[in-house]
Amino acid sequence: MSAQGDCEFLVKKARELVSEDPWAAKAWLITARTLYPSDFNIQYEMYTIERNAERTASAGRLLYDMFVNFPDQPVVWREISVITAALRSDCQDKHAQFLRGLFETLPGRVQCEMLLKATEQCFNTVEKAEMLLLLLRRFPESVVQHGVSLGETLLEAESIEDLDTPVNCFRKLFVCDVLPLIINTSDMRLPPSLMYKYMHKAAEFYIAYVTRGPSADGQLPGSQEAVGLKSPSAHRGSQRYVIDGLTEKSSLVSDPWERLLDILAVVGALCEWQGDKASRSYPEILQRMKKLCRYLPSLEGETLSRCRSQVVTCAALVLFRSAYLYVSTVQPSLFQAHCSPGTGPWILVEDLSSVYSEVDLEKSAKHAHKKCKLADSREKTVVRSSDDEEGLGKGRNRHIVLSKADVPGWAETLDSFRTARESWDLLHSHEALESEFSKICSSWKTDTWLWLRIFLTDMIIYQGHYRKALTSLHQMAAFQPLQQGPMVPQGSLEHQRALIQLASCHYALGEYRLACEKLLEVVCTLTPQAHDPSRTPEELTRSTRTKFRKGSDLRLLPCTTKAVLPFCLQLMLACFKLRAFMDNRDDLALGHVIVLLQHDWPLGEALFLKAIDKICQQGSFQYENFFNYVTNIDMLEEFAYLRTTEGGRVQLELLPNQGMLIKNPSPSLGLVSQEFSTLLLPGAQSAERHHTVTRGITKGVKEDFRLAMERQVARCGENLLSVLHRFCINERVILVQSLP
Numbered sequence: 001m002s003a004q005g006d007c008e009f010l011v012k013k014a015r016e017l018v019s020e021d022p023w024a025a026k027a028w029l030i031t032a033r034t035l036y037p038s039d040f041n042i043q044y045e046m047y048t049i050e051r052n053a054e055r056t057a058s059a060g061r062l063l064y065d066m067f068v069n070f071p072d073q074p075v076v077w078r079e080i081s082v083i084t085a086a087l088r089s090d091c092q093d094k095h096a097q098f099l100r101g102l103f104e105t106l107p108g109r110v111q112c113e114m115l116l117k118a119t120e121q122c123f124n125t126v127e128k129a130e131m132l133l134l135l136l137r138r139f140p141e142s143v144v145q146h147g148v149s150l151g152e153t154l155l156e157a158e159s160i161e162d163l164d165t166p167v168n169c170f171r172k173l174f175v176c177d178v179l180p181l182i183i184n185t186s187d188m189r190l191p192p193s194l195m196y197k198y199m200h201k202a203a204e205f206y207i208a209y210v211t212r213g214p215s216a217d218g219q220l221p222g223s224q225e226a227v228g229l230k231s232p233s234a235h236r237g238s239q240r241y242v243i244d245g246l247t248e249k250s251s252l253v254s255d256p257w258e259r260l261l262d263i264l265a266v267v268g269a270l271c272e273w274q275g276d277k278a279s280r281s282y283p284e285i286l287q288r289m290k291k292l293c294r295y296l297p298s299l300e301g302e303t304l305s306r307c308r309s310q311v312v313t314c315a316a317l318v319l320f321r322s323a324y325l326y327v328s329t330v331q332p333s334l335f336q337a338h339c340s341p342g343t344g345p346w347i348l349v350e351d352l353s354s355v356y357s358e359v360d361l362e363k364s365a366k367h368a369h370k371k372c373k374l375a376d377s378r379e380k381t382v383v384r385s386s387d388d389e390e391g392l393g394k395g396r397n398r399h400i401v402l403s404k405a406d407v408p409g410w411a412e413t414l415d416s417f418r419t420a421r422e423s424w425d426l427l428h429s430h431e432a433l434e435s436e437f438s439k440i441c442s443s444w445k446t447d448t449w450l451w452l453r454i455f456l457t458d459m460i461i462y463q464g465h466y467r468k469a470l471t472s473l474h475q476m477a478a479f480q481p482l483q484q485g486p487m488v489p490q491g492s493l494e495h496q497r498a499l500i501q502l503a504s505c506h507y508a509l510g511e512y513r514l515a516c517e518k519l520l521e522v523v524c525t526l527t528p529q530a531h532d533p534s535r536t537p538e539e540l541t542r543s544t545r546t547k548f549r550k551g552s553d554l555r556l557l558p559c560t561t562k563a564v565l566p567f568c569l570q571l572m573l574a575c576f577k578l579r580a581f582m583d584n585r586d587d588l589a590l591g592h593v594i595v596l597l598q599h600d601w602p603l604g605e606a607l608f609l610k611a612i613d614k615i616c617q618q619g620s621f622q623y624e625n626f627f628n629y630v631t632n633i634d635m636l637e638e639f640a641y642l643r644t645t646e647g648g649r650v651q652l653e654l655l656p657n658q659g660m661l662i663k664n665p666s667p668s669l670g671l672v673s674q675e676f677s678t679l680l681l682p683g684a685q686s687a688e689r690h691h692t693v694t695r696g697i698t699k700g701v702k703e704d705f706r707l708a709m710e711r712q713v714a715r716c717g718e719n720l721l722s723v724l725h726r727f728c729i730n731e732r733v734i735l736v737q738s739l740p
Contacts, residue, residue: 043070047066063076064110112139115139132150148194154174155170158174165208172205175205179201183263195271199267199313200313202263213334286315292307316437319427330345346558346559348501349504400417401554417455424459503522512575570596576596579738590611595629627712628727628730629723631723633713639654643705655704
């Protein structure tokens with residue numbers, strides 16, 4: 001029998017005895033190995049028996065012998081691949097733990113050599129990088145030799161793949177795994193330029209990761225071939241740890257802002273930045289950079305360059321983090337991490353609380369017969385973003401007003417808005433800082449970040465640069481379809497948000513017709529609630545607050561029908577109010593004001609009485625839409641009174657179509673008329689139904705006016721928001737044409 005035949009016989013005999021008598025099988029193989037020490041099959045069979053029996057020490061020794069004596073055998077590398085996959089995996093099952101224990105039995109020198117050679121066996125970048133990363137973690141001394149080259153390989157692979165986002169498997173491995181090893185290895189000596197490059201790569205990744213859109217899935221981008229992403233069902237046995245490790249570990253990044261802060265601290269120390277190492281929060285960093293900026297004019301050379309890089313890098317990170325925190329609350333649907341059903345955007349607009357209070361209340365003194373229905377003035381509980389402290393920004397002494405009850409936690413959000421503004425101002429306070437910051441923005445393509453554009457637009461509005469804000473809003477609308485995710489449909493909350501903000505800016509610029517056009521476009525997409533919501537005391541008194549008010553406050557408005565429709569009505573009122581109360585007569589604008597004043601009644605009572613004063617001074621008033629949209633009982637009473645002798649016999653032309661209004665009243669009309677009389681004059685008694693008295697409305701007035709007024713009383717129970725919504729839609733053309 002030949003030697004080959006003898007080896008095969010001995011191996012076969014051992015296999016037959018494994019299940020019945022493993023010790024006998026082992027004896028056969030020991031004999032075979034003694035006779036034929038250079039035969040690979042015998043040693044591999046011995047290893048297989050020990051591995052299947054999960055005898056760690058003996059299996060490790062046999063694997064070591066095969067690795068040393070048979071380094072070119074593919075079967076050996078298949079076994080090593082299974083072991084290294086287990087080392088890279090987080091799997092905690094029994095088999096994986098055995099494989100890790102087997103590897104630990106090998107001498108350290110052999111482990112290092114085995115991992116290096118296993119790296120050479122890999123053919124795609126990510127798997128090779130993970131294998132080398134395993135080596136760097138187990139043998140930190142190898143970071144000096146292999147760390148930078150591994151990092152550059154990953155960045156080069158990212159460039160070759162030409163991926164459209166920094167959130168990809170190559171950048172993730174570099175930033176989250178390789179870079180911490182490089183910067184935390186004391187023996188590494190890297191030039192500052194390379195440290196800044198790596199710092200910016202990390203910052204870009206973490207910012208893009210946090211701000212990724214809701215359409216992004218859990219798997220990081222990268223070519224299927226390069227990443228090794230295949231169907232899990234196609235991998236069993238030796239490959240399962242590779243796939244598990246890639247799909248689970250590649251996708252999630254915990255505490256990205258804190259990780260970025262850690263990298264910033266280490267890089268700052270390595271680059272010899274100025275500052276207190278104990279400053280570990282972003283706001284603290286910003287305050288430190290403000291102080292450091294004061295010394296910039298006196299610095300020169302390398303010191304100036306280092307200080308400038310420090311300020312720009314730190315302030316930019318504070319800016320982007322603070323802007324993100326603000327926008328993630330203002331428009332959470334932009335972000336995957338904050339996308340929650342039912343959470344709509346918020347809109348920074350002009351605060352219109354003073355739209356009713358900016359009137360001469362003394363003129364309404366003669367209307368003492370009216371019962372005052374304004375609630376007792378109470379200061380509104382608000383969160384204010386105040387900028388009275390020292391700073392670099394413009395637009396000081398403005399406040400952002402909102403209700404604590406509606407927006408819990410908004411104090412932190414407004415702090416983020418202020419911090420982001422201060423960071424932006426700091427980065428633009430010196431030409432050198434602005435130039436270097438522009439380079440970062442260009443490299444990161446921040447002009448395509450919709451969320452940053454939203455913050456910048458709100459900041460511009462806060463500063464009062466409304467013309468620039470209009471340009472920014474139009475630019476947003478232009479590039480928004482290029483963003484990831486579905487396009488924003490007409491009538492959506494996001495679309496409404498842009499229109500409302502455009503209207504607010506036009507109003508602030510005195511462009512009332514343009515403001516009204518945008519508002520009516522929004523109103524046409526809304527559906528009023530079936531029932532008028534009951535108004536809380538806080539809502540009823542929200543316009544009575546005048547402290548710190550000079551017409552420059554802003555308001556955060558929730559983008560919901562419940563909030564948007566009232567705001568649109570209020571802003572339209574503000575647009576028409578100035579025209580209605582000019583010295584020149586404009587009955588149409590005055591009529592629009594009276595219709596719109598119904599919504600916030602009785603908050604607008606003083607302004608309504610001012611309108612009545614103007615009508616009395618004119619001696620006449622013409623508004624043919626009066627009976628179509630005025631259903632407020634107090635207003636009806638006041639206009640009925642104007643026709644009487646006591647009221648001044650004012651000439652009122654309020655009937656759009658006399659033939660339509662003078663119809664036979666319904667059977668209950670007499671009762672309605674009587675109720676109208678009783679409501680207006682509680683002590684009045686009517687002897688006969690057709691002589692119902694409403695402050696003398698039937699004494700010397702035309703029958704059609706009386707019938708129209710009585711018929712209007714029957715509409716007082718209509719849903720007011722529906723009436724006003726119908727007013728905006730039906731009279732859209734005339735409303736726009738009424739404004740200059």
